[in-house]
Amino acid sequence: MSPLQPVRGARDILPENILTHRHVEETLCRVATCYGYSEIVTPVFEFTEVFARTLGDTSDVVTKEMYTFLDKGGDSLTLRPENTAGVARAFISGGMAQKLPLKLFYRGPMFRYERPQKGRQRQFHQVGVELLGVQGPAADVEVIALGAQYLEWLGVLDKATLELNTLGDAESRAAYRAKLVGYYQDHREKLSEDSLGRLERNPLRILDSKDEGDKAINAGAPLINESLNDASRRFFDQVQAGLDTVGVSYTLNSHMVRGLDYYCHTAFEFVTGALGAQGALLAGGRYDGLIKQLGxxxxxxxxxxxxxxxxxxxxxxxxAAPRPIAMVPAGNSSDVSRRVLTLTQALRGAGFRVDLGYSGNMGKRMKRANKINACAVVMIGEDELERRAATVRDMDSGEQTEVPLDSLQSHLARYR
RNA sequence: GUGGCUGUAGCUCAGUUGGUUAGAGCAUCGGCUUGUGGUGCCGAGGGUCGGGGGUUCAAAUCCCCUCAGCCACCCCA
Structure with a gap:
């Protein structure tokens, strides 16, 4: 372990990458705002109990992926592996039950102790939305439409497909689970080792196994469709009808399930083939039991x-990165540098992006202006100072204009 | 957590069967150019060869351990 490299699975987001990162986050803010959602920020850590109770004792997240530690007061804390539990906890502690329906979005770092690979880190960032307090399928439709809109605004919707499934309500899910367990018990000698474990912990998970032998068995497995009660079937039909109405296309995938226990009814996932094994771009579903489960x-x-x-x-x-205006004093008169400094301060105060180098002759400063992709250079020497003017050079055309200092700001307005 | 592949300059990579002071391109910095950027020419700086140990007269090269990245599994955003 070298202290000079980041912790495994954690990364610096360097200045040349932050614009993309910020754009991804801010686009979500814009889309969610259009849908009437407000931002919520919850702590990056919670009492371990918050996650243990909501995610289910047998989920992988709880059993092996959490960053859990004792603080100096002896409390067991966990860095959040996802944000839904934290939002639910905030909903309860904040007494927000009076404000339903509640439409929230969030963004921020999440932490999972996993083996890193492409598209998977131990500290990573998520954006997400939660719609609380809406019983009917209109909520699912809205939230999925929001997700599709978001991907469209990011320009990645055409690289993703929406997969949709239902897990049914508690009754349907229990019935289905029983059927599945029966089916797999009959074939247990052919199941992979992983799936034998799933059979104990989370039999639905066998459905999306990648093992070839499992896949063959899954081909004959009972479908959730056959176990849905009338209410669950109607709910799923309405979700699909709603998506048709808003023009969001999807494919049904009866083998797509959820790793976290609190999901019911709608499960969906925008997946892509462009990121190797990490295909899930945006995924979620309905979690009617979560808040009650938390107390x-x-x-x-x-x-x-x-x-x-x-x-x-x-x-x-x-x-693209915004282009600054570069201030370039000519000569080394202290009058000039003082005047350039006050002009720079005034321009920045007026909201212009202005670069003022720290040293160097004119040639050096011009090179720097070029390197930082300046859109224009404001040159001031003793000549200009005498005439109370500045020379403005457009760095794309190379054209130079002498501008009276009084009208410098209005002349530069085109570069703002 | 399991299995496989890979680590040489800031980046992309050369480096012969183990053999002198480890190279190139790009990038950086300086000069040609002390009131004018990009192109060009000249030059310079920059390397614990991921880290540690071992074999050997001699290791970037062979062996072991370790760290990290990548790929797949597990799981997931």
Whole structure:
């Protein structure tokens, strides 16, 4: 372990990459705002109990992926592996049950102790939305439409497909689970070792196994569709009808399930083939049981989370870095440098992006102006000072204009 | 957590069967150019060869351990 490298799976986001990262986050802010969602920020750590109770004792996240530690007061804390539990906790502690329906979005770092690979880090960033307090399928439709809109604004929607499934309500899910367990028990000698474990812990998970033998068995497995009660079936139909109405296309995938226990009804995932094995870009579903399970009032919820780094890897629309105006004093008269400094201060105060070098002759400063991709250079020497003017050079055309200092700001307005 | 592949300059990579002071391109910095950027020419700086140990007269090169990245599994954003 060298202290001179970041902790495994953690990364610096360097200045040349931050614009894309920020663009991915800010686009979510814009889209979510259009849908009437407000931002919420919860702590990056919670009492371990918050995650242990909501994620389920058998989930991988809880059993092996959490960053858990004792603080100096002896409390067990955990760096959040996802944000839904934290939002649910905030909902309860903040007494927000009076404000339903509640439409929230968030962004920030998450932590999972996993083996890193492409598109998977131990500290990574997610954006997400949560819609609390809406019973009906309109909520699921809105949230999925928001996700599709978001990917479209990022310019990555055409690289993703929306997969949709239902897990049914508690009754349907229990019935299905029983059927599945029966089926797999009959084939248990052919199941992979991993799937034998799943059979104990989370039999639904066998459905999306990548093992070839498992896949063959899954081909004959009972479908959730056959276990849905009327209410669950109607709910799923309405979600699909709603998506048709808003023009979001999807494919049904009866083998897509959820790793976290609190999901019910709708499960969905925008997946891409462009990121190797890490295909999930944006995924979520309905979690009606979560808040009650945490000790709050029974409150339905639906939402999703998306991986910022994964989206950034696909995003082609990130804006170019803004171009500054460079101030270039000529000669080394102290009158000139004082005047350039006050002008720089005034321009910056007026909202211009202005670069003022720290040293060097004119040639050096011009080179620097070029290197930082300045759109214009404001040159001032003793000559200009006498005439109370500045020479403005457009760095693309090379054209130079002498501008009276009084009208410098209005002349530079085109570069703002 | 399991399995496989890979680590040489800031970046992309050369480096012969182990053999002198480890090279190139790009980038950086300086000069040609002390009131004018990009192109050009000249020059310079920059390397614990991922780290540690071992074999050997001699290791970037062979062996072991370790760290990190990548790929797949597990799982997931």
């Amino acid at each position: 709050g009032p029974s409150t339905p919820g639906t939402g999703w989370a998306a991986g910022v780094e994964r989206l950034a890897m696909l995003d082609a629309t990130a804006p």
